[in-house]
Amino acid sequence: MVCSTVTFGQTTFYAEGIAGYTFSHRTFYLGQEYARNINGASFSLGSRINVPISHRWSFQTGVYGMGIAVTGRVGFSEYTSRSLKIYIPFLAGININDQIKLSAGGGIRNNKDLKMFHIRGSHNIRFDMNLRMDYQIGNRLNLMLSLHQNAGLPKVYLLNDPSLHIQTGVSYRLFSKSDRPLSGDKSWQHDRFNTKSKANKTSQTHMSKSKATK
Numbered sequence: 453m454v455c456s457t458v459t460f461g462q463t464t465f466y467a468e469g470i471a472g473y474t475f476s477h478r479t480f481y482l483g484q485e486y487a488r489n490i491n492g493a494s495f496s497l498g499s500r501i502n503v504p505i506s507h508r509w510s511f512q513t514g515v516y517g518m519g520i521a522v523t524g525r526v527g528f529s530e531y532t533s534r535s536l537k538i539y540i541p542f543l544a545g546i547n548i549n550d551q552i553k554l555s556a557g558g559g560i561r562n563n564k565d566l567k568m569f570h571i572r573g574s575h576n577i578r579f580d581m582n583l584r585m586d587y588q589i590g591n592r593l594n595l596m597l598s599l600h601q602n603a604g605l606p607k608v609y610l611l612n613d614p615s616l617h618i619q620t621g622v623s624y625r626l627f628s629k630s631d632r633p634l635s636g637d638k639s640w641q642h643d644r645f646n647t648k649s650k651a652n653k654t655s656q657t658h659m660s661k662s663k664a665t666k
Contacts, residue, residue, distance in 0.1 A: 463503050464628035466514075470496040470596070472619030474520060480607050485527035487607070490614050492522035496539065500623065512543040512555060520613055533612035535565040541582055555584040559600070563609055578605055578613070586623060594623040 475491035498516030505511055518537040523530065543557035563578040584598040600617035602610075 462628045463501060465626045466500040466502070466594075466623045467626055468496070468498055468500055468514075468516070468596070468621055468623045470494075470498075470516070470598075470619050470621030472496075472598075472617050472621075474522065474614045474617045476524075476610050476614040477616060480610075482526055482608060482611075487524060487526045487611060490522060490524035490611065492520060492533075492614070494521075494617055494619065495519045496619070496621070498539070499626075500541075502545070508547045510545045510547075512545055512557075513541060515540055518561065522612055522614060524611060526611070531611070535612045536567075537561045537613070538566070543582060543584060545584075545586075551588045553586045555582075555586070557582055563605065563613070565612070575606060575609060578602055578609070580617075592625040594625075596621050596623050 472494045473491070474494050476487075479486055479488040481487070496516045496518045498514055500512060500514035503511045516539040518539050520533075520535050520537065522533045522535075524533075525531070539559055539561040541557065541559035543555040545553050545555035547553050559580050559582050560577055561580075563575050580600045580602045582598060582600050584596060586594045586596045588594050596619075598617075598619045600619070602613070602615045
């Protein structure tokens with residue numbers, strides 16, 4: 453999530469593409485029937501904001517559009533489901549080193565498909581727990597791996613959006629505002645050294661000219 457070029461005190465913006473596998477790891481009853489073999493795929497596109505709190509810690513949030521495709525069985529019948537969600541995470545992250553960042557927190561998304569969502573309806577929103585790891589592979593590019601666990605919902609809503617999501621994807625740093633690097637990037641030190649060296653050389657030149665004039 454945080455590249456080596458990210459700086460202390462800056463807010464950094466990312467674009468992300470994510471794909472994953474989703475499933476319900478338990479068989480459960482719906483009325484008089486068993487629901488089982490519920491699994492599918494999820495795809496997300498969105499943006500993320502990283503706000504450093506200290507040298508190692510940061511707060512993250514964002515907005516994602518998520519598509520979920522699921523198949524399963526209820527009793528002797530098979531079913532397929534397609535749904536669209538809007539997902540907003542809230543995470544606290546810590547830099548393990550210049551390449552690895554771990555984050556934990558939660559998130560919210562619409563529990564019902566956008567076409568069925570109604571502001572006065574019940575169980576409109578679901579919450580999940582979210583664990584995430586980011587690994588930097590370039591100046592702007594990171595790989596990510598995340599685990600989502602949903603809980604506390606009526607089981608019928610697990611038919612089209614199962615309880616577990618395992619996701620992987622790429623995160624691209626769009627832009628950031630910075631003055632001082634947080635870690636890793638030594639170019640600012642090199643530039644500062646060069647600036648001081650040039651200033652010292654200029655000062656020595658002026659002193660030499662002054663002595664020559666005297």
